[in-house]
Amino acid sequence: MDALPLSAAIAKLQQHKDQQRWSLRDLFASSADRAQDFSAEAAGIYLDYSKNLLSAETRQLLLGYTDTAHLQERIQALFSGATINNTEHRPALHTALRFQGAPGTEHEQAVADCRVQMEKFVAQVHSGHWTGFSGKRIRHVVNIGIGGSDLGPRMVCEALRPWHKEGLTVHFVANIDGADLSDTLASLPADETLFIVASKSFSTLETRQNALSARQWVLNAGCAESDLEKHFVAVSSNLVAAQDFGIAAQNIFPMWDWVGGRYSLWSAIGLPIALACGFDAYSDLLKGAHAMDTHFAEAAFAQNLPVLMALIHFWYRQCWGAGSLAVLPYAQRLAKFPAWLQQLDMESLGKSVTRDAQPLPYPSGSVIWGAEGSNGQHSFHQLLHQGTDMIPADFVAIKQPTSELVEQHQWLLSCCLSQSQALLKGKSLAEARKELEASGHTHKEVHQLAPHKVVPGNRPSNTLIVEKLDPFHLGSLLALYEHKVFTFGCLLDINPFDQWGVELGKVLGNGVHAAIDGEIPEDWDGSTAHLLKLLLK
Numbered sequence: 423m424d425a426l427p428l429s430a431a432i433a434k435l436q437q438h439k440d441q442q443r444w445s446l447r448d449l450f451a452s453s454a455d456r457a458q459d460f461s462a463e464a465a466g467i468y469l470d471y472s473k474n475l476l477s478a479e480t481r482q483l484l485l486g487y488t489d490t491a492h493l494q495e496r497i498q499a500l501f502s503g504a505t506i507n508n509t510e511h512r513p514a515l516h517t518a519l520r521f522q523g524a525p526g527t528e529h530e531q532a533v534a535d536c537r538v539q540m541e542k543f544v545a546q547v548h549s550g551h552w553t554g555f556s557g558k559r560i561r562h563v564v565n566i567g568i569g570g571s572d573l574g575p576r577m578v579c580e581a582l583r584p585w586h587k588e589g590l591t592v593h594f595v596a597n598i599d600g601a602d603l604s605d606t607l608a609s610l611p612a613d614e615t616l617f618i619v620a621s622k623s624f625s626t627l628e629t630r631q632n633a634l635s636a637r638q639w640v641l642n643a644g645c646a647e648s649d650l651e652k653h654f655v656a657v658s659s660n661l662v663a664a665q666d667f668g669i670a671a672q673n674i675f676p677m678w679d680w681v682g683g684r685y686s687l688w689s690a691i692g693l694p695i696a697l698a699c700g701f702d703a704y705s706d707l708l709k710g711a712h713a714m715d716t717h718f719a720e721a722a723f724a725q726n727l728p729v730l731m732a733l734i735h736f737w738y739r740q741c742w743g744a745g746s747l748a749v750l751p752y753a754q755r756l757a758k759f760p761a762w763l764q765q766l767d768m769e770s771l772g773k774s775v776t777r778d779a780q781p782l783p784y785p786s787g788s789v790i791w792g793a794e795g796s797n798g799q800h801s802f803h804q805l806l807h808q809g810t811d812m813i814p815a816d817f818v819a820i821k822q823p824t825s826e827l828v829e830q831h832q833w834l835l836s837c838c839l840s841q842s843q844a845l846l847k848g849k850s851l852a853e854a855r856k857e858l859e860a861s862g863h864t865h866k867e868v869h870q871l872a873p874h875k876v877v878p879g880n881r882p883s884n885t886l887i888v889e890k891l892d893p894f895h896l897g898s899l900l901a902l903y904e905h906k907v908f909t910f911g912c913l914l915d916i917n918p919f920d921q922w923g924v925e926l927g928k929v930l931g932n933g934v935h936a937a938i939d940g941e942i943p944e945d946w947d948g949s950t951a952h953l954l955k956l957l958l959k
């Protein structure tokens with residue numbers, strides 16, 4: 423697609439933005455039902471987007487932009503399995519991973535078969551029929567994987583802690599830093615530990631090295647080579663490499679090239695979830711995601727949660743110069759949600775050319791960052807409130823208490839709502855002065871202190887209310903963000919399913935490693951050569 427119509431449409435949006443003075447206080451004052459008007463709901467998730475710097479006219483213009491970007495056709499292409507990952511010549515069919523009912527396509531049939539294999543395996547481990555080399559049942563599972571083969575299952579397992587099965591603990595190791603693996607293994611009994619080597623490609627440096635070390639650790643503990651299959655299973659689309667590594671064919675769970683790594687937690691990459699929380703919980707996660715898929719595919723764009731969220735983020739990125747988005751889940755168990763979203767969003771949208779390889783004439787994706795509330799309030803929220811940049815934020819609140827400490831949940835929700843309220847309202851100089859005068863400060867003190875107490879306000883946010891932090895609603899929340907990111911990619915006319923930029927670092931990493939025992943090539947930059955010499959001294 424020619425990027426020019428998109429650039430022209432963005433210029434129109436920019437004009438609309440530049441022509442008026444935007445005040446959240448005024449927008450609320452001029453419309454009594456703004457909160458209702460600027461909200462939508464689907465699959466157990468309520469989106470309030472009223473605290474955004476946009477009017478009904480802005481919304482119309484943004485919705486109009488979806489035609490220019492051919493969004494409807496793109497969504498159809500996604501669901502129908504068209505080759506939308508055009509640089510790798512593949513479909514992106516993560517939605518097929520969470521199909522419900524009877525399998526209707528070849529892809530769904532493969533998924534159904536894999537689910538049967540997973541369910542059988544989980545039952546064997548839970549029942550104690552799967553034993554380690556000493557005949558004892560498995561009590562620890564260590565997932566070795568990185569990126570999409572780690573972040574999703576790790577985050578979900580932490581989010582669903584109340585579903586964890588007794589007697590089985592799931593651990594995650596990702597980093598090439600040996601401390602990750604050795605700290606994890608330090609307290610584990612090798613004969614009761616099972617490893618999942620999770621790697622779509624089965625060629626990822628970190629995963630291969632960690633898996634090799636884990637293999638040695640099991641052997642050192644007295645396991646015979648012939649018993650290794652009791653301790654290693656794999657999830658991969660590269661069956662040959664997994665078998666070459668020494669994983670028995672029957673212990674390999676399939677993955678397919680039509681599933682991107684960052685969209686893979688719904689596949690057998692989700693095995694740690696099924697082991698930690700049970701297969702029913704894993705199935706409910708898929709159901710929640712499927713409910714959001716249906717909403718995304720069928721709802722009118724004006725009511726469509728992923729589309730609305732993508733349009734709003736796009737508006738700030740293109741017309742307001744917002745370089746980052748803060749994601750603030752008010753739930754301790756969602757502490758890893760921002761890290762999962764970082765890969766999903768930044769690996770997908772960090773591109774500089776359009777689908778047709780033309781230089782992108784407008785900004786691409788932005789920085790995604792954040793942490794769990796209320797902790798973030800006591801660290802980086804200061805910058806959100808008084809820093810010079812406007813940083814839009816997504817607040818995620820969970821309606822039902824996540825623990826028996828119900829009163830604390832009420833405080834948690836109060837913290838969440840009051841933060842977005844403070845971002846909206848701010849505090850004017852006059853308000854700051856009045857406050858200081860009322861507390862007995864001298865005229866001089868008021869004059870000096872008041873500017874420090876001014877909070878600009880007028881800072882936008884979305885609030886998502888998730889009914890409950892359970893498998894179904896978590897599935898729905900994650901699929902919402904997946905589709906938001908896909909939509910953003912369509913609005914930019916980029917391919918959100920490849921990640922060529924990551925490859926360069928991998929290739930250079932091999933070169934640096936080779937230089938440790940060999941010669942430093944002459945064409946290296948001076949800094950890298952000097953640093954390596956210092957490190958090797």
Ligand SMILES: O=P(O)(O)OC[C@H]1O[C@](O)(CO)[C@@H](O)[C@@H]1O
Nearest residue numbers: 569570571621622623626683924
């Ligand atoms: O599952 P694999 O093939 O080991 O890849 C791990 C991760 O590495 C990446 O390719 C890039 O670092 C991610 O996209 C992927 O999720």
